[in-house]
Amino acid sequence: MANAAPSTSLALPDDPNVRGDIVLEDPIEGREPLVRGDRDFHYITEAVCRGNELPLMKTPSTFVFGLLLAFAGFLLFGGYVGWLFWEGPGIWGNNNPVSWAWDIVNFVFWVGIGHAGTLISAILYLFRQKWRMGVNRYAEAMTIFAVICAASCVVLHTGRIWLDYFLFPIPNQMQLWPNFRSPLEWDVFAVNTYFTVSLLFWFTGLVPDFATLRDRATVKWRQLFYGALALGWRGSARHWVTYEKAYQILAAFSAPLVLSVHSVVSFDFAVSQLPGWHTTIFPPYFVAGAIFGGFAMVQNLIIPARAWLGLKDIITIRHIENMNKIILLTGSLVGYAYGMEFFVAAYSGNEYEGFTFINRAFGPYWWAYWIMLSCNVLSPQLFWFKKLRTNLYLSWIVAALVNTGMWFERFVICVTSLHRDALPSSWEYFVPRTEVLFLLGTFGLFLFLFLLFIRFFPVIAISEVKTILPQANPHWEGYAHAKGGH
Amino acid sequence: MSHHIEKPTDITVPPTSLWAKLPMIGGALAVVGLGATLGSAFGHDKARAMFSYLFAYELVLSIALGSLGFVLIQHLVRAGWSITVRRVAETAMATLPLFLVLWIPIGLLGLHELYPWTHETDEILERKRWFLSNGFFFGRAGLYLVGWSVLAIFLYRSSVKIDSLTDMGEKKKVIHLIWKVSAAGIFFYALTQSFQAIDWLMGLTPHWYSTIFGLYYFAGSILAMYAFVSLATMALQRAGMIKKAVTAEHYHDLGKFTFGHTVFWAYIAVSQLIIIWFGNIPEETEYYMARMGGGWEIVSYALPVTNFFIPFLYLVSRHVKRHRTAFAVGCIYTLVMRVVDVYWLVLPSYGAHGEGAHEPHLAVHWLDVAAVVGVAGAFLAVFGWLMNKNKVIAIGDPRLEESLAHENY
C-alpha cells in the first residue's frame, strides 16, 4: 500500500480546519497520505454522518436560508415551465435562422457538467486514482442533478411537450418507430442511458453508507428511511465480492459512457453541414469541454462545502490541486480544439468555413467568442503555478470563470454558427427574451437538489474512504508491530 | 505482501542473449531493407518506393512518438506503477533522432511523388499556399524532428543519470527538472504530433481535411507503443532480465491501456466516419471514397472488426492480460493491425495524382515489406544499442519500490 505510506512526517497542525489546507510538496518518493491527521475508521463515520444526523430542527439557519433561496429558484423553474407549457417556445427569442439558442445551450451546458462526476467515479476508479474517493460522491450527485436539469431543458424545448413520448420506441398502432438514423434520436438514447447508469452507479455506492446511517439512526423516521434504502446491507464479505465486481463493471461501462454521451450530443451539431458545426473533432472536443466544465462545477461546490461541513481532513488541498490540474489539462485540450478548428477552417480553403470562424471572432457576437476564449483557455493557465492552483479563493474564481466560459462556448457554437447562414437575406441577430429566467430556474433546481443531498445523504463514500486508510490493509506494518511475538 | 522488496539486480543485457546482437541484426535488416527501398527510389518504381517508405516511416515513428507521449504523461501524472517498464518506453523514445535522419529521403527524394501540392495547382490549392509551400513545409518538419530529438534526448539522459545518483537531493533536482520540462513538452508533443500527421499524411490528399486527424494518429500511435513496450518487456524477461521486477500486475496494467486505446482508437475512427458519412460533403467523402474501391473496400470493411471487435473481445479478459503468452499474442496482433491501419492511411493515395493517375487499388508490393524491414531494422538497431548501453530498468527512480510492489485492485 504505497499510496498510504505517510512519507512526509511533517508536523501538521492539530486544527482540522487548518490542517487540510496546508500545501505539501510533491513527494518524489512515496505518497502523501490521502486522509490527514491520524484517523481511524470511526472518525470517518463520525465526520461524514455528523452533518446528516443533525436533528431537523437544529439545521443551521444559514443552511436553511440557502435551501430557501434554492427553493425559490426551484419555484421559479416550476413557474417558468408552466408558462412555457402555456405559451410555447414563443416566449424565447429564437428566430429564423437561430432556431437553436438558449434552450440547447442550457442543455449542452448541463449535460456537460455531469461528465466530471462520471469521470471521477469511473475513469479515475479504473486508473486507481485513490484520491477520487474523497470527492466521488459529490461529483456523482452533481452528475445526476445536472442531467436532470439537462433533460428538463431538452424535454421542454420540443414545443409540444405533451408529445415528447414520441421520442421513445414505444409500440404504437401506427407501427411507426423513431428514426434511429437521426442524431436527435441518438441523443434520446444517450442521455437516458447516461442518467440511468449514473443513478444506478450512485445508488450502488450509497447502499453501504445508507447502512451506516441506518445502524446509527436514533430516530424512527431515520431508521425507516435509511433502512429502506440500505436494502438490508450487512457488510458480508460474500456480498462485497459481488458488489465490488458490480461496481467495477458499472465503472467499466461508465468510462466509455463519458466519451459517448457528449460525443452523441456533439453529433447533433457535427453531422449537419453547417460550417462551424460540421467538423470531425467535435466529439473529443465536446468530451474534453464537458469534463472541463464539470470539474469547474465540482470545485465551485466542493470548496465551500468542505469548509462548511468540516471535512478538510478528507478532502484536502491535494484534492483541490489535482482537480485544478485536470482543469488545466482539459482547458488546454479545449484550447487545442479551438485552435485546430480555426486552423483547419483556414487550411481547408473553404470560404464558408473561413467566414464562419472569422465571423465568430470578429462578427456581431465577437464578445461571446472572446469571453469563451479568455475564460476557457487563458484563465486555467494560471494553474501552471503551484502557488496559484493551491490557492482556494483563486481556484474558486477560476472555476466560476470556467463555468461561465463553458456556457459561452455552447452559445458561440449554437448561435454564432446559425445567425449567419448561407442566405444573407435571412441573417438575423438573436436576442434572448425570457430565457435568462430559464437558466436561473435550472440553477435553482440544481442547487435545491444538491442542498437536499448534502443534508440527507452521506456526502463522502464512507466505506470507500475507509479502504484508503493505512490500517485498512490487513497486512499493514502497524499490525505486525502490535502482534509482536505472535 | 512482502515489505522489503529487493531491488532487481538482473538489469543489464547478458552478452550471450539475442539482445546483445540486436544492434547488429537491426543494422543488417536496415541496410538490406533501406538499401532495397531507397535503391528502387532511383529506378522507375520511384513513386511506389516512396509511398512504401512513407508508410514504413509513419508506422515505426508512431511507436517512437507514442513512447515520447507515454513518458511525458508518466512524469506529469507522477505515475508509480509504470516505473519498471518505463525504461523500455524511454529507449524507444530515444530513437527519435534516428527519425530525423530517416526523414531526409522523404524530404529530398519523395516530395514530388508523395505530395501533389508541390507541383499541382488549382483554385483550392492556391488558397492553401500559405500553409502548403515548400519552405514552410521544411521549416515545420525541422521544428518537429529537432524538437522531438532534443526532448527525447533530454528525458532519456536525465532518466539514465538518475540510475547512478545516490543522493536524494540530487535526484530531486533532476526529477524536478524533468517534471518542468515534461509540462512544457506535452504541449509541444500534442501540437507537433498532430501537425506531423497533417503535414505528412493528410497532405497526401491535399484537398481533404479533418480536424480530428491528429487525434486519429495519436490514438493509433499510443496503442502501438503499448503493444511494443509490452512485447519488448516480455522479450527482456525471456532473455533473463528484470525477472521479478515486472510481474503480471504490470502486464495487467499495460494490457488495460492496450485495451483502452483500442477502444479510444475505435472511438476516434468512428467519430470521423460518422460525421463525414452523415455530412456527405464531396470534398470530405473523397477520403473514404478512395478507400471504397479497387480492393481497399475489403480493408475498410475489415478494420472495425479486426482493429476493434476482435482485440476488444480478446483483451477484455483479465486472464488474457495477466497471462504472458496470451497477452503477447494480443500485442503482436495489435501491432500487425497497426500496420494495416497505417497502410490504409497511406497507400490509397498512391498513383491517385499526376501522370498515369488511376483509381486506387489494393496491391501489396515487395517494396512495402522491404521498407518496413528497413525502417524497423534501423529502429531496432538503435533501440537495441541503447538497451545494451544502459540499464534496462530505471533502477535509480525513487519510486521504483512502489512500482515493484505494485498490485491491481
Add this chain to the structure above:
Amino acid sequence: MSSFGLLAEYENPAQLYAACERVRDAGYTKWDACSPFAVHGLDKAMGLKPSTLPWWVLGIAISGSIFMFFFQIWAMVYAYPFILAGKPLFSIPAYVPCWYEATVLSACLTAFFGNWALNGLPRYHHPAFSSRSFARVTDDKFFIMIESRDPQFDATAAEALLKDTGASSVEELED
C-alpha cells in the same frame, strides 16, 4: 428459538483476515465475515470463489447488443421504411450510437440488479441484526458468523476456535 449460529467480533482487519484463514482451514462452509468496507484479499482468506456476475453481464450485454442491432434494422428497413435525410434505410454508421447505448444499458442494468439478486438483497431481516454490537459492522468493527446449519457445526468447538482467533467477544445468534 433455534440458534442461528455464532457471531464473533474483531477489532481490525488484520485480526479478521487471520481469523478467516483459520475458519476456512477448519473446513466450515456456511459462514461469513462482515466488515464496514471491502477488506482487500479477504476473498482469498475466506476461500471464496469469484463472482459469477461478469458472466451474467456478458451474456445479457451481448444479447441486448444483438437485439438492438437487429431491432434497428427491422424498424428502419422492414417495419416502416422511410427515407430520411437521404440516408439509406440500411446504414450501419447511423445505427452505431443507439446500438452502443443499448449495449451499455443492458450491461449496467444486469450489473445493478444482478448484484442484488446474487447477494439475496434486499433482505431486511437478518439474525445478526438482533445483536447490539453488530450495529457497528458498518462503522469500525469486524465480524465472523458461523451458522449452525453448517454440517460440521458444533457450538463448543466453533466457539473455541473463534475465541482462539482473538475475537473480542463471541455471542450466540437466535434465528
